[in-house]
Amino acid sequence: xxxxxxxxxxxxxxxxxxxxxxxxxxxxxxxxxxxxxxxxxxxxxxxxxxxxxxxxxxxxxxxxxxxxxxxxxxxxxxxxxxxxxxxxxxxxxxxxxxxxxxxxxxxxxxxxxxxxxxxxxxxxxxxxxxxxxxxxxxxxxxxxxxxxxxxxxxxxxxxxxxxxxxxxxxxxxxxxxxxxxxx
Amino acid sequence: xxxxxxxxxxxxxxxxxxxxxxxxxxxxxxxxxxxxxxxxxxxxxxxxxxxxxxxxxxxxxxxxxxxxxxxxxxxxxxxxxxxxxxxxxxxxxxxxxxxxxxxxxxxxxxxxxxxxxxxxxxxxxxxxxxxxxxxxxxxxxxxxxxxxxxxxxxxxxxxxxxxxxxxxxxxxxxxxxxxxxxxxxxxxxxxxxxxxxxxxxxxxxxxxxxxxxxxxxxxxxxxxxxxxxxxxxxxxxxxxxxxxxx
Numbered sequence: 130x131x132x133x134x135x136x137x138x139x140x141x142x143x144x145x146x147x148x149x150x151x152x153x154x155x156x157x158x159x160x161x162x163x164x165x166x167x168x169x170x171x172x173x174x175x176x177x178x179x180x181x182x183x184x185x186x187x188x189x190x191x192x193x194x195x196x197x198x199x200x201x202x203x204x205x206x207x208x209x210x211x212x213x214x215x216x217x218x219x220x221x222x223x224x225x226x227x228x229x230x231x232x233x234x235x236x237x238x239x240x241x242x243x244x245x246x247x248x249x250x251x252x253x254x255x256x257x258x259x260x261x262x263x264x265x266x267x268x269x270x271x272x273x274x275x276x277x278x279x280x281x282x283x284x285x286x287x288x289x290x291x292x293x294x295x296x297x298x299x300x301x302x303x304x305x306x307x308x309x310x311x312x
Numbered sequence: 313x314x315x316x317x318x319x320x321x322x323x324x325x326x327x328x329x330x331x332x333x334x335x336x337x338x339x340x341x342x343x344x345x346x347x348x349x350x351x352x353x354x355x356x357x358x359x360x361x362x363x364x365x366x367x368x369x370x371x372x373x374x375x376x377x378x379x380x381x382x383x384x385x386x387x388x389x390x391x392x393x394x395x396x397x398x399x400x401x402x403x404x405x406x407x408x409x410x411x412x413x414x415x416x417x418x419x420x421x422x423x424x425x426x427x428x429x430x431x432x433x434x435x436x437x438x439x440x441x442x443x444x445x446x447x448x449x450x451x452x453x454x455x456x457x458x459x460x461x462x463x464x465x466x467x468x469x470x471x472x473x474x475x476x477x478x479x480x481x482x483x484x485x486x487x488x489x490x491x492x493x494x495x496x497x498x499x500x501x502x503x504x505x506x507x508x509x510x511x512x513x514x515x516x517x518x519x520x521x522x523x524x525x526x527x528x529x530x531x532x533x534x535x536x537x538x539x540x541x542x543x544x545x546x547x548x549x550x551x552x553x554x555x556x557x558x
Binding site: 199214219222223303 | 378430
């Protein structure tokens with residue numbers, strides 16, 4: 130194995146302002162065989178998973194990124210003088226998951242699924258760059274069509290849309306609900 | 313007569329975001345099979361909620377009323393005697409049930425995503441790099457080439473209509489302009505990007521001095537900074553400039 134490869138990758142991830150994809154790493158380290166890069170990246174992740182560190186290497190939003198460990202949240206917030214991070218509103222989360230599961234989707238389709246006018250909510254999701262406009266639908270009125278963004282994935286710690294909660298997981302929740310009700 | 317003390321309603325202190333939200337709550341409360349909803353029962357319950365406006369997001373009142381109308385419509389459809397059964401044994405409730413089933417899934421997905429959101433919110437990446445807050449220091453944003461170029465082009469566009477048609481036989485050199493900028497900053501300690509280029513006489517001079525400014529930034533001799541978003545861009549000498557140029 131190329132010596133210092135793991136450290137090289139560590140430096141690249143450290144300097145990247147967004148999750149650094151394995152493709153990008155391979156592109157930068159073009160003289161190293163791809164398989165070696167992947168192996169070194171895995172080893173690096175294992176290193177960081179070991180106890181004794183305040184940061185960890187997370188795979189999110191389609192790439193690698195250094196994040197603080199959850200147990201130090203309070204101290205990081207104290208450092209940055211941030212009382213708490215703002216969460217999505219219930220309406221925002223609902224609209225976002227509809228877009229995530231039904232994309233590409235138009236505003237009127239979202240509103241129909243919620244039975245609630247969602248134009249304001251979509252606008253605020255657009256501002257937060259959690260959804261984006263990808264074009265217009267060839268339908269009466271040529272409505273705008275929305276999709277989720279990479280920032281959406283990173284926000285929920287997902288690597289791709291495949292990692293969204295599955296039908297089974299959802300069914301499990303619904304099943305649990307039923308047993309609770311019957312109890 | 314319903315009173316809170318009668319206990320027939322366990323009022324949850326939550327606001328129903330929409331009519332489906334309220335319907336699902338009622339269905340669960342009454343332990344009703346979602347695929348076989350007794351429309352009369354659910355409509356009565358629903359209307360009671362609506363009348364008391366309890367836990368209902370009032371911005372959404374119209375949408376709640378619309379759902380009430382739909383429920384009553386479905387009820388009337390079911391009461392109407394029909395000469396022939398609806399095509400394919402169509403149940404007037406079908407449309408509503410489909411909506412409820414889908415909405416229920418979305419809500420379940422939401423609760424899973426909410427857990428993930430909570431998890432992620434306790435992790436901090438350096439992506440945003442918020443500046444460490446320090447008393448008395450304004451937030452300085454070092455501007456990118458694109459900010460500079462954009463400001464420059466806006467400026468040039470504005471000047472287009474003015475007296476740029478003057479032709480002069482003067483040559484401008486990068487070095488000459490770089491020295492001019494440095495001299496200007498040394499004199500005033502800081503220059504305003506917009507003012508400086510506005511004062512250039514010709515388009516040629518403006519362009520050459522813009523390139524010179526880029527060179528100076530690249531050589532790390534000066535610093536282009538925006539004190540606040542949307543404010544003008546200011547150019548300073550770097551503190552270590554003196555040492556470097558000696």
